[in-house]
Amino acid sequence: MTHNIIDKIIDYSDPSKEEIIELLNDNCDAYLFSKAAEITEKIFGREIHIRGIIEFSNYCKSSCHYCGINGLNKDATRYRLESNDIVSIAKEATLAGYKSIILQSGEDPFYDADKISDLIRQIKKLGDVALTLSIGEHSFEAYRQWKKDGADRYLLKHETADKTLYNKYHPPSSFEKRLKCLEDLKSLGYQTGSGFMVGLPGQTIESLADDILFLKKLDVEMAGIGVFIPHPKTPLAQYPPGDNLIALKCVAITRILLKKTHLPITTSITVNNAQKSFNPFCTGANVVMKKIEPYKYQKLYDIYPNPLIQDVSIYENRRKLEASIISYGRKVSESRGDAAGFN
Ligand code: SF4
Secondary structure, three states: OHHHHHHHHHHHOOOOHHHHHHHHHOOOHHHHHHHHHHHHHHHHOOEEEEEEEEEEEOOOOOOOOOOOOOOOOOOOOOOEOOHHHHHHHHHHHHHOOOOEEEEEEOOOOOOOHHHHHHHHHHHHOOOOOEEEEEOOOOOHHHHHHHHHHOOOEEEOOOEOOOHHHHHHHOOOOOHHHHHHHHHHHHHOOOEEEEEEEEOOOOOOHHHHHHHHHHHHHHOOOEEEEEEOOOOOOOOOOOOOOOOHHHHHHHHHHHHHHHOOOEOEOOHHHHHOOOOOOOOOOOOOOOEEEEEOOOHHHHHHOOOOOOOOOOOOOHHHHHHHHHHHHHHOOOEEOOOOOOOOOOO
């Protein structure tokens, strides 16, 4: 029965919420994953895109309840990289082979619109590199300014489509505000990424189905689906981590539904798979993101505990990642990895 639902989604991309719930509840992983992998290979070949993330500030005025660098965590050691250091890291990354750089930070007012503009212009001068911003909620005017300056993409996860849960865990934001930001980004022509977390306390399978349908409705170019990992210094410290299998099923359902959308294998899923018990590319993911700021800062960008970071150079880290991708029977893409219709 669920095989029929999977085939129908592949053909018509128009599932009901009940059908997605049935897939999430059913033991259909083998068929679902094989179909997701088949579609991924048909659209992207065996190529995996690597994105380099520069986490340039862990100051944040928000207080998301699951996040170890939320503004209320007085135990977090804060850092902020200088603009020239950020550009140097981006340059080193391009020399190591990166063609896609993500600038990520907490919501840090120190980096105002003009400082971000300056960073965008300097990094775009380095060559043919796609620049993604992942710096939270801002005004339409700021988003417009950065687009004009050359930013190509923007990542802003909706985290959960359950409005009550969203509002509870994301003070002082609101679901309406997040949605408005996402709509602004789409309207300005950004390649827009959203995504959600699997396993938030209080989340239901029904709301995960809403999350997948939300991605479809927004017609995102990228979608990051991660698992909740409790951080000891947050209000959600005592809750268990999310279920990796459910997260992978969400990735696979998103793949058979959205087909051309770029889907990373998120770091949280990788952390939860430290024993390498599954092939991370077998369920529809075609992107990997790698931290590239110096190691001492990687440790401090502590949204959730991540034992996998290593103190190696950008170049060496990239070579290791490339070897790992190849070991899974995939190929490292040499392109910027723009979304369909943007290249
Ligand atoms: S998830 Fe992002 S916006 Fe929320 S507290 Fe953490 S860094 Fe700030």
